[in-house]
Amino acid sequence: MKFHHADFLQWVPQQQSYDLVVTHFFLDCFNREQLSHVIAKLADAAAPRSHWLVADFAIPPKGFRRLHAKTWLRAMYSFFRAVADLQTHELIDPSPLIRATGFEVRRESVTRLGLVKAQLWERIA
Numbered sequence: 001m002k003f004h005h006a007d008f009l010q011w012v013p014q015q016q017s018y019d020l021v022v023t024h025f026f027l028d029c030f031n032r033e034q035l036s037h038v039i040a041k042l043a044d045a046a047a048p049r050s051h052w053l054v055a056d057f058a059i060p061p062k063g064f065r066r067l068h069a070k071t072w073l074r075a076m077y078s079f080f081r082a083v084a085d086l087q088t089h090e091l092i093d094p095s096p097l098i099r100a101t102g103f104e105v106r107r108e109s110v111t112r113l114g115l116v117k118a119q120l121w122e123r124i125a
Contacts, residue, residue, distance in 0.1 A: 008038060013045035021046055024055040029080075031088040036097055043101030048125035052103055053118075057091055060114035069115045095119075 004011065008026075021042050030038050046052065057073060060066045073091055080086040095105070103121040110117050 008041075009034070011041075013041070015045070017047045018045050019047050019050050021050065021052040024053070025057070027054065027094045028056050028091055029086060029088060030092075031090075032092050034088075035092050035094060039094060039097040039101060043098070043103070043123075046123060048123065050123050052098065052121040052123070054094065054098070054121065055116065055118040056094070057115055058093070058110065058117040059091060065114040068113050072115055 023042070027035060027038065042052070057069070057076075059069045059073070077086065077089060077091075081089075098121055099105075101123075103123045105119050106122045107120040108117065109119075
């Protein structure tokens, strides 16, 4: 098992055979352009038969849950812009970008009135 701690935008994968990619509350830190690059880099480093665990915030499609999520996300993005100089201002759903790299969702769990979504993705060679 090997763990990496680095500025992801500067990190260069040393191999292309990672069996597992874990991005918990990570992908929501990037704007649309950066997110596309981040997902492509991770997918390129993943092995042909690999898994990807994603846990992140989500915005439900309608109703009170949507309002609840948008209120919390607005507060969290404001806080992290102030204390961590987070540059992004909106939540981008990474699912279409991950799917485009050959991964498929195998399991999904949604909690906190739809605000938090966890997914298990799998790439079939």
